[in-house]
Amino acid sequence: xxxxxxxxxxxxxxxxxxxxxxxxxxxxxxxxxxxxxxxxxxxxxxxxxxxxxxxxxxxxxxxxxxxxxxxxxxxxxxxxxxxxxxxxxxxxxxxxxxxxxxxxxxxxxxxxxxxxxxxxxxxxxxxxxxxxxxxxxxxxxxxxxxxxxxxxxxxxxxxxxxxxxxxxxxxxxxxxxxxxxxxxxxxxxxxxxxxxxxxxxxxxxxxxxxxxxxxxxxxxxxxxxxxxxxxxxxxxxxxxxxxxxxxxxxxxxxxxxxxxxxxxxxxxxxxxxxxxxxxxxxxxxxxxxxxxxxxxxxxxxxxxxxxxxxxxxxxxxxxxxxxxxxxxxxxxxxxxx
Numbered sequence: 001x002x003x004x005x006x007x008x009x010x011x012x013x014x015x016x017x018x019x020x021x022x023x024x025x026x027x028x029x030x031x032x033x034x035x036x037x038x039x040x041x042x043x044x045x046x047x048x049x050x051x052x053x054x055x056x057x058x059x060x061x062x063x064x065x066x067x068x069x070x071x072x073x074x075x076x077x078x079x080x081x082x083x084x085x086x087x088x089x090x091x092x093x094x095x096x097x098x099x100x101x102x103x104x105x106x107x108x109x110x111x112x113x114x115x116x117x118x119x120x121x122x123x124x125x126x127x128x129x130x131x132x133x134x135x136x137x138x139x140x141x142x143x144x145x146x147x148x149x150x151x152x153x154x155x156x157x158x159x160x161x162x163x164x165x166x167x168x169x170x171x172x173x174x175x176x177x178x179x180x181x182x183x184x185x186x187x188x189x190x191x192x193x194x195x196x197x198x199x200x201x202x203x204x205x206x207x208x209x210x211x212x213x214x215x216x217x218x219x220x221x222x223x224x225x226x227x228x229x230x231x232x233x234x235x236x237x238x239x240x241x242x243x244x245x246x247x248x249x250x251x252x253x254x255x256x257x258x259x260x261x262x263x264x265x266x267x268x269x270x271x272x273x274x275x276x277x278x279x280x281x282x283x284x285x286x287x288x289x290x291x292x293x294x295x296x297x298x299x300x301x302x303x304x305x306x307x308x309x310x311x312x313x314x315x316x317x318x319x320x321x322x323x324x325x326x327x328x329x330x331x332x333x334x335x336x337x
Contacts, residue, residue, distance in 0.1 A: 016288060030253045077228075087317055088117075088129070088316075095210070103200060126164060127160060164176065229294075
């Protein structure tokens with residue numbers, strides 16, 4: 001995620017270089033054929049070209065709006081996870097006490113239970129984050145958005161066991177990574193411990209129901225993330241938007257030739273800068289939609305899940321009374337992951 005108002009040149013340059021070079025070469029070639037080779041038949045009326053451009057602009061706008069909706073929904077889900085996580089921390093500390101039990105636990109035992117439930121929840125968020133950042137089959141390719149992240153931040157996908165080692169003992173990690181969906185197993189482990197506390201009369205029934213309802217909410221938010229991750233932006237919209245943009249770009253210089261030739265012979269060379277600018281704008285609109293449609297792909301437009309998880313970790317560990325808290329994740333060259 002960008003943290004500045006404007007995108008720096010060194011980030012935008014890789015996206016623009018190849019396309020702008022192609023547009024310049026294409027328009028120069030057409031102008032040379034028109035002026036030097038005498039291919040005046042290349043000039044076509046501008047009205048149909050303008051009609052195509054208008055239709056393409058509406059179509060690309062629809063795609064961009066739909067892509068933004070996917071990105072914003074993903075951010076809203078992680079905002080809900082943040083709020084629910086804080087509620088989980090409060091419930092853990094305030095509900096699991098010796099106040100309503102005939103079988104009180106020592107203070108150290110209560111603190112250990114609080115520690116297990118909160119740290120296991122942090123492990124759940126970490127597992128969910130790592131799972132979401134695994135690339136699906138349809139995204140197994142390189143693109144400038146990923147290249148920029150790796151070059152600027154030297155970002156690499158961390159292995160799940162290494163990430164979980166901050167919150168769980170090694171024996172639990174070895175068991176977890178054998179499951180296809182470790183995040184769901186961690187919630188199941190939370191539920192099992194709550195049931196044990198209820199059976200041991202350390203958690204009143206009403207509080208047990210409330211905390212189980214919160215675990216169900218975590219499953220709901222996980223499912224919402226997985227829905228975005230596993231279901232790509234419909235290919236019929238994404239693909240034909242790409243086709244229509246490049247079809248318009250291909251015919252645009254022929255229509256511009258007609259308009260520029262109305263003034264003088266040398267005015268036809270104005271086709272080159274005008275075509276390059278217009279083509280770059282339409283191509284950029286298309287790329288914005290492409291780079292926003294999948295918000296969990298280690299891209300510069302990702303939801304900053306690492307930073308969100310760290311903020312939640314700080315809040316929950318502070319609720320436990322810990323003083324040595326990790327620092328918040330800072331952006332590197334204006335990119336926050």
